[in-house]
Amino acid sequence: DTGVSQDPRHKITKRGQNVTFRCDPISEHNRLYWYRQTLGQGPEFLTYFQNEAQLEKSRLLSDRFSAERPKGSFSTLEIQRTEQGDSAMYLCASRDRAGTEAFFGQGTRLTVV
Amino acid sequence: KNEVEQSPQNLTAQEGEFITINCSYSVGISALHWLQQHPGGGIVSLFMLSSGKKKHGRLIATINIQEKHSSLHITASHPRDSAVYICAAFDRDDKIIFGKGTRLHILP
Numbered sequence: 581d582t583g584v585s586q587d588p589r590h591k592i593t594k595r596g597q598n599v600t601f602r603c604d605p606i607s608e609h610n611r612l613y614w615y616r617q618t619l620g621q622g623p624e625f626l627t628y629f630q631n632e633a634q635l636e637k638s639r640l641l642s643d644r645f646s647a648e649r650p651k652g653s654f655s656t657l658e659i660q661r662t663e664q665g666d667s668a669m670y671l672c673a674s675r676d677r678a679g680t681e682a683f684f685g686q687g688t689r690l691t692v693v
Numbered sequence: 694k695n696e697v698e699q700s701p702q703n704l705t706a707q708e709g710e711f712i713t714i715n716c717s718y719s720v721g722i723s724a725l726h727w728l729q730q731h732p733g734g735g736i737v738s739l740f741m742l743s744s745g746k747k748k749h750g751r752l753i754a755t756i757n758i759q760e761k762h763s764s765l766h767i768t769a770s771h772p773r774d775s776a777v778y779i780c781a782a783f784d785r786d787d788k789i790i791f792g793k794g795t796r797l798h799i800l801p
Binding site for chain 2: 611613615624630636669675680683686687
């Protein structure tokens with residue numbers, strides 16, 4: 581297992597376009613988290629899943645944001661009609677069922693121009 | 694007031710010094726995570742602990758559940774240790790609450 585994998589690592593998009601990011605967690609980690617980090621700030625919670633169920637969604641997430649984890653394995657985060665304020669690092673983390681370990685992906689850096 | 698507070702916010706030290714970064718939390722937690730982030734880089738997990746002490750190389754993490762406090766220590770600090778160190782707590786609902794980070798700069 582090579583850890584939490586995020587794709588793409590970098591994305592530049594024009595304002596108004598839709599983007600989708602993917603996160604592949606550690607195998608058999610049942611919890612998966614999405615966070616957003618803007619420059620110089622700490623990560624902010626976006627949403628998290630236990631298996632395929634989305635348990636909580638931050639008020640930070642407007643209706644332009646949607647996340648899925650259809651089979652309880654990989655997850656996607658989609659942003660529709662991107663805005664410049666969406667420019668940030670989008671981080672994914674996964675945690676095991678026993679709660680003894682958690683790992684973060686390298687993140688997807690989104691730049692909206 | 695943030696539920697996870699770190700101190701100091703910024704720390705500059707000379708190479709070789711012993712470094713301590715503190716984290717206090719006000720919520721019930723199931724585990725606490727220490728993370729490292731280099732400028733422009735992703736987040737690297739250093740330690741995850743729910744009690745006692747863990748050591749890996751020159752890094753030591755301790756947690757006192759009763760006092761709701763954790764510390765990260767770096768012995769014989771080196772310029773390559775320069776990074777942002779983030780304390781993150783898993784609350785009872787399994788959400789991760791992040792501290793604002795400590796920016797560490799080790800001078801050669």
